[in-house]
Amino acid sequence: xxxxxxxxxxxxxxxxxxxxxxxxxxxxxxxxxxxxxxxxxxxxxxxxxxxxxxxxxxxxxxxxxx
Numbered sequence: 919x920x921x922x923x924x925x926x927x928x929x930x931x932x933x934x935x936x937x938x939x940x941x942x943x944x945x946x947x948x949x950x951x952x953x954x955x956x957x958x959x960x961x962x963x964x965x966x967x968x969x970x971x972x973x974x975x976x977x978x979x980x981x982x983x984x
Contacts, residue, residue: 925950925954932955941955
């Protein structure tokens with residue numbers, strides 16, 4: 919197992935190198951679970967979606983719903 923920092927850092931490394939190899943192999947190499955990696959991606963997407971909604975609301979309010 920390689921030490922690439924905390925789990926979050928390991929998940930980021932897998933995400934950045936996904937085209938190089940299989941997720942399963944990368945998870946094994948870095949000592950994280952495949953389900954943990956996919957949960958990380960889901961949390962990341964939810965955070966991005968929430969951020970986008972806040973921006974849309976801000977623009978909507980700024981232009982008084984127009």
